Amino acid sequence: MISTYLDWAATAPPDPEALDYGHTVALEYFGNPSSLHSYGKKAAELLAESRKRIAELLNCRPEQIYFTSGGSESNSIVFSQLLLGVRKGSILIGATEHPSVWETARACAELGYPVHEAKPEKDGRISPDAALQAFSSETELVSIMLLNNETGIVQDVKSIAAALRDARGGKKPPHIHTDAVQALGKEKIDLEDLRVDSASFSGHKIGAPRGIGILYLRRPLQGLFKGGGQEKGVRPGTENLPGITVLARVMEKRLPLIEEHREQARRQKARLMEGLSEIPGVLFIPEQAAGRDSHISPFILKCSFPPVPGEVLQRILSDRGYAVSTGSACSSSADRGRKKEKINRVLKVLGVSPQAAESSIRISLGPATRDEEIEAFVETATREIGTIKEQLG
Amino acid sequence: MNRELTAHYLIRVGEIGLKGNNRRMFEQQLKENIKRRLKGLEARVTGGRGRFFLELFSGNPAVAEEVLASTFGIVAFARVRVSDKDMEAIAATAAELLQKEVRAAASGTLSFKINAKRTDKSFLLNSYQIAVELGDRLTREIPGLTVDVKTPDIPLQVEVRDKVYIWGPQSTGPGGLPVGCAGKGILLLSGGIDSPVAGWMMAKRGLKLDAVYFHAYPYTSDEAKEKVVQLARILAPWNGGMNLFVVPFTKTQLKIKENVPKEAVTLIMRAGMMQVAHMAAEERGAGALVSGEALSQVASQTAGSMRFTGSVTDYPVFRPLIGMDKEEIIRTAERIRTYETSILPYEDCCTIFSPKHPLTSPNFSKIQGIYRQAGLEKELTEAYEKSERIYIPPYPETE
Numbered sequence: 001m002i003s004t005y006l007d008w009a010a011t012a013p014p015d016p017e018a019l020d021y022g023h024t025v026a027l028e029y030f031g032n033p034s035s036l037h038s039y040g041k042k043a044a045e046l047l048a049e050s051r052k053r054i055a056e057l058l059n060c061r062p063e064q065i066y067f068t069s070g071g072s073e074s075n076s077i078v079f080s081q082l083l084l085g086v087r088k089g090s091i092l093i094g095a096t097e098h099p100s101v102w103e104t105a106r107a108c109a110e111l112g113y114p115v116h117e118a119k120p121e122k123d124g125r126i127s128p129d130a131a132l133q134a135f136s137s138e139t140e141l142v143s144i145m146l147l148n149n150e151t152g153i154v155q156d157v158k159s160i161a162a163a164l165r166d167a168r169g170g171k172k173p174p175h176i177h178t179d180a181v182q183a184l185g186k187e188k189i190d191l192e193d194l195r196v197d198s199a200s201f202s203g204h205k206i207g208a209p210r211g212i213g214i215l216y217l218r219r220p221l222q223g224l225f226k227g228g229g230q231e232k233g234v235r236p237g238t239e240n241l242p243g244i245t246v247l248a249r250v251m252e253k254r255l256p257l258i259e260e261h262r263e264q265a266r267r268q269k270a271r272l273m274e275g276l277s278e279i280p281g282v283l284f285i286p287e288q289a290a291g292r293d294s295h296i297s298p299f300i301l302k303c304s305f306p307p308v309p310g311e312v313l314q315r316i317l318s319d320r321g322y323a324v325s326t327g328s329a330c331s332s333s334a335d336r337g338r339k340k341e342k343i344n345r346v347l348k349v350l351g352v353s354p355q356a357a358e359s360s361i362r363i364s365l366g367p368a369t370r371d372e373e374i375e376a377f378v379e380t381a382t383r384e385i386g387t388i389k390e391q392l393g
Numbered sequence: 394m395n396r397e398l399t400a401h402y403l404i405r406v407g408e409i410g411l412k413g414n415n416r417r418m419f420e421q422q423l424k425e426n427i428k429r430r431l432k433g434l435e436a437r438v439t440g441g442r443g444r445f446f447l448e449l450f451s452g453n454p455a456v457a458e459e460v461l462a463s464t465f466g467i468v469a470f471a472r473v474r475v476s477d478k479d480m481e482a483i484a485a486t487a488a489e490l491l492q493k494e495v496r497a498a499a500s501g502t503l504s505f506k507i508n509a510k511r512t513d514k515s516f517l518l519n520s521y522q523i524a525v526e527l528g529d530r531l532t533r534e535i536p537g538l539t540v541d542v543k544t545p546d547i548p549l550q551v552e553v554r555d556k557v558y559i560w561g562p563q564s565t566g567p568g569g570l571p572v573g574c575a576g577k578g579i580l581l582l583s584g585g586i587d588s589p590v591a592g593w594m595m596a597k598r599g600l601k602l603d604a605v606y607f608h609a610y611p612y613t614s615d616e617a618k619e620k621v622v623q624l625a626r627i628l629a630p631w632n633g634g635m636n637l638f639v640v641p642f643t644k645t646q647l648k649i650k651e652n653v654p655k656e657a658v659t660l661i662m663r664a665g666m667m668q669v670a671h672m673a674a675e676e677r678g679a680g681a682l683v684s685g686e687a688l689s690q691v692a693s694q695t696a697g698s699m700r701f702t703g704s705v706t707d708y709p710v711f712r713p714l715i716g717m718d719k720e721e722i723i724r725t726a727e728r729i730r731t732y733e734t735s736i737l738p739y740e741d742c743c744t745i746f747s748p749k750h751p752l753t754s755p756n757f758s759k760i761q762g763i764y765r766q767a768g769l770e771k772e773l774t775e776a777y778e779k780s781e782r783i784y785i786p787p788y789p790e791t792e
Contacts (some may be wrong), residue, residue: 241521307745309612309745311614312611312612312745315610315614316610316611319611391647392647392650392745393650393651
């Protein structure tokens with residue numbers, strides 16, 4: 001059975017060499033970095049070195065890098081500033097945020113913090129003007145994701161941040177956060193240039209294991225919980241040194257090659273789109289998603305094949321050895337009386353029809369994706385979609 | 394063999410006691426059902442004529458109590474203490490039992506009444522004397538305990554036979570009739586809320602069920618199938634174990650979609666399912682089919698629709714939910730703990746196979762004609778023959 005992984009946006013296959021290195025670190029640098037003996041010092045040195053390397057790769061200062069358990073925790077630490085009473089006011093988020101931001105904002109809304117959403121244009125981009133429209137004198141926290149996990153749409157966070165910062169004449173600027181989890185390894189990230197106040201990253205999206213993430217903070221914030229003061233109290237808890245070192249290692253390996261990887265992905269995505277566009281009725285989401293559009297990631301392709309339910313197609317492709325994902329589950333309801341409409345929030349915001357949303361799948365690529373795999377996938381998908389359509393009449 | 398008794402229960406039955414010449418059959422069935430569910434434990438079930446005893450020689454009494462609380466045919470049961478035949482021992486045993494109850498009472502006080510019975514006439518005191526003597530000893534011994542013969546908090550039963558049997562408040566059983574005494578039935582089990590409840594209700598009337606589930610992979614997910622297996626697991630203890638037939642139904646559904654007018658698809662599909670259930674009934678020697686339909690709930694659950702779907706089989710189709718409201722059904726589902734599983738979101742992608750405007754009052758002969766013309770015989774037989782058969786025992790499989 002062939003096995004082709006085209007779900008890199010869900011999680012990236014681990015980097016075996018980096019994992020081996022992490023294993024060595026776990027065995028040889030087991031000392032607690034807070035301990036004062038030689039074991040601790042040795043671990044603390046490695047921790048500091050990893051932080052420094054990561055900071056260099058993201059172009060920020062080492063003391064601005066905080067290690068967390070992943071993207072959701074990083075996002076939560078930022079939002080918790082409101083709940084902890086450090087900041088008051090309202091929240092502005094993009095309408096297509098990942099659940100780890102969107103649900104957190106909803107929770108804040110329930111606690112009385114007004115939440116406003118900046119709506120994207122048809123092409124999925126939030127313009128600085130649209131962000132300004134949702135912005136008010138009360139806005140205290142802004143969160144706009146850099147790269148959307150479902151559609152691959154890249155937001156111009158730099159321009160949005162600049163516009164919002166200047167909106168009050170430079171006085172009392174809001175805290176501007178970006179969820180950059182999906183962007184790591186897919187977009188070139190220069191935090192100095194981006195000029196946000198905070199950004200979230202997660203290791204498993206680029207080949208490190210689950211359970212290690214980064215929160216970049218231009219200035220320190222209060223921690224969500226208390227403890228031994230590690231990570232300057234922003235994220236207490238004994239540091240996950242093996243995770244941190246593996247993350248530093250994969251970032252060091254991947255980030256310098258980003259242009260090469262993007263070029264490969266662009267080629268492969270163009271081929272995918274060329275191949276799949278032969279299928280009658282295919283929709284690419286958003287519709288302008290041509291392979292070389294600068295604001296859509298070359299690593300992610302969201303497409304729809306009505307009337308074939310994405311869920312069914314995904315199952316069949318899985319049986320044929322291809323791993324892709326669906327953002328939207330079937331919206332039918334088996335149980336009358338309690339209709340459960342599952343509507344894909346992100347696609348709805350983009351004006352995608354419910355049927356197209358239900359028929360959509362996400363194909364996501366990574367540096368290890370091979371051209372032959374793309375060719376074979378196009379062939380298999382074309383055949384299987386044809387069969388289902390024939391079956392369904 | 395001298396076995397140590399870990400627990401002893403008195404079991405009361407309801408309707409079985411009313412049965413005439415068949416009573417022994419009902420009683421035998423109940424005994425077997427209890428024993429089957431206690432597999433792995435050393436236990437003995439004795440008695441008859443409305444009263445049974447369960448003696449447990451190994452295992453956790455809580456397990457046995459769970460079994461008694463969910464075995465159809467049992468109206469009530471109580472844990473019985475056994476004592477030697479002298480007043481000293483009887484009082485000590487009764488005191489132990491009552492002390493526990495007084496301690497458990499929020500107010501710290503409790504009223505009780507003694508019902509004494511003496512079948513062993515060689516015992517020195519008669520029933521009245523036993524009650525008076527014991528009542529006197531207990532009220533003196535246990536602070537907070539008072540006698541109330543009219544409305545006692547606790548009736549204390551004392552029976553003097555080969556030994557002395559003493560018990561307090563009874564726990565309720567589920568009632569109904571022992572599963573199996575009404576023969577076998579085939580349950581059309583879906584992943585929804587209704588069909589598990591319908592199955593449970595018929596099992597309660599003594600029908601031993603096998604279940605059929607129609608799986609249309611890849612149009613329905615394996616998670617949906619797992620959900621049905623899970624529902625069968627919840628029903629299996631009540632049913633004394635259960636056979637689940639997972640019927641591959643994709644080919645049939647696709648053929649229906651191809652050959653049948655859109656608005657009739659749902660009804661033809663339901664009739665096809667009924668016909669497969671009929672095949673199962675023939676093979677399994679069942680006497681009835683069971684379905685979770687409730688009148689007017691959906692298009693296929695109108696009188697006209699049911700006339701047609703029921704017409705493909707000559708077995709009686711039991712629809713115990715027919716007159717129930719959704720809320721009533723949900724309450725029962727919650728009680729028997731199928732609800733949480735039923736509402737898991739792995740639904741069929743049935744939008745593909747269910748028309749926007751299904752027939753609600755089909756013309757009987759016309760729809761029968763459509764069914765015949767669809768020519769599903771071969772697909773249905775093949776689907777039934779290719780069923781995956783899963784046996785789920787009445788006790789937890791992990792133990």
